[in-house]
Amino acid sequence: AQTVTQSQPEMSVQEAETVTLSCTYDTSESDYYLFWYKQPPSRQMILVIRQEAYKQQNATENRFSVNFQKAAKSFSLKISDSQLGDAAMYFCAYRRTGANSKLTFGKGITLSVRP
């Protein structure tokens, strides 16, 4: 069974600084997808970024980028130029390929941004 581990329950970052959120996972599959979701206080789950396992290039979406280390089964999220609106809970998630594959989530990390 696949598992996703987020070992840091909380992190804090100064506004305009950079922060990295860690995630590790376990799978026997060679092809899969990894995602980071953001959950602000509104409770809405927002897809931030995705990574295809077959791609060596790390995904980037504006201020958000990932460091995907397939051999180490590590998938960290880097937030650059942190903004107050980045304060939220962040979830790492894994999904096998296929239309109906379910998401397996980590427990989440609460990120606070200091003004």
Added chain:
Amino acid sequence: DAGITQSPRHKVTETGTPVTLRCHQTENHRYMYWYRQDPGHGLRLIHYSYGVKDTDKGEVSDGYSVSRSKTEDFLLTLESATSSQTSVYFCAISDQTTRGIYEQYFGPGTRLTVT
């Protein structure tokens, strides 16, 4: 916006009463999911559907049933609510992007309290 609504958004009910949560989508997505979110657990899959009248169990399905009589609606029923089912419930759909990746998009969530 994946066109997903959930109703009710908040509900308080008593132990032993039946409860039905509704997920409605407007874009004819085939795959739909119900998750629950609890502190320290992330999101966990309850049930999912891969078409009208086609459903299957997730990892935490005990005490829950689902039905999907038409594409747009996916209902989650707690036959006899217990305090352990106090949680936030999310509905999700799976949609294929232009890059061929299936991604899940979430509804706004329903906060259920069982007293």
